[in-house]
Amino acid sequence: MPVERPARRGEPLQRLLFGGVYGSVLASALAAALGHEGENPGYDALWVALTAVASAAAHGYAHSIAHRTSDDTQVTASAVRSMVSEWPLVAAMVPTMAALLGAYAKWWGEESAIEVALTLNMVALCGWGVWAARVAGRGWAASLRVGGVDVLIGLVIVIANVLSH
Structure with a gap:
């Protein structure tokens, strides 16, 4: 008989x-x-999509294995549920894929798509940080600081991108 585990509060939001x-x-x-510029942005969008799915699957599987007990009889079902629950990771990568697909459709150049994707991702990072801090009960000032720190992560990537080109 499978052992019922208590539901972890807040796990879906986390x-x-x-x-x-x-x-x-x-x-x-x-x-x-x-x-x-000059490479195939469609291929790049596909690469981002595959990386998103692989990363979500790897993280979900690792999470499932880490929480598995010796009496788990539904290991496969549990692992699949854990991998599917990582959909937010994939969803967060959709704006980057969309910007690259726009470049593939010749709506703009690939460099413009990269700039748009990096900007959207920095705004998203700020939003994620503010939201996480608000959920944790922090005030607006503290939440905005957390969002600002998250933006710094994005800025490090932007600076590395500028320096590498």
Whole structure:
């Protein structure tokens, strides 16, 4: 008979916030690394999408294994549920994929797509930080500071992108 575990309060919100921040940072890093005018932005968008799915699956699987007990009989189902619950990581990478697909459709150049993606991801990082701090019960001033620190992560990626080109 399977053992019922108590539900962890707040876990869906924690996964949403974690996935949002992690996905935004990962998408920015990938966009900065892949963005070179003249290459195929469609291929780059596909690479970002595959990385998003692989990262979500790896994190979900690791999370499932870390919380597995010796009497778990539904290991496969539990692992699949854990991997699917990492959808926020994939969703956070959609703006970067959309910007690259816009470049593939010739709506703008790939360099412009990278700039838009990095900007959107920095704004998203600020939002994720503010939201996480507000959920944790912090006031607006403290929450905005947390959001500002998250933006610094994005700025490090932008600076690295500028220096590498």
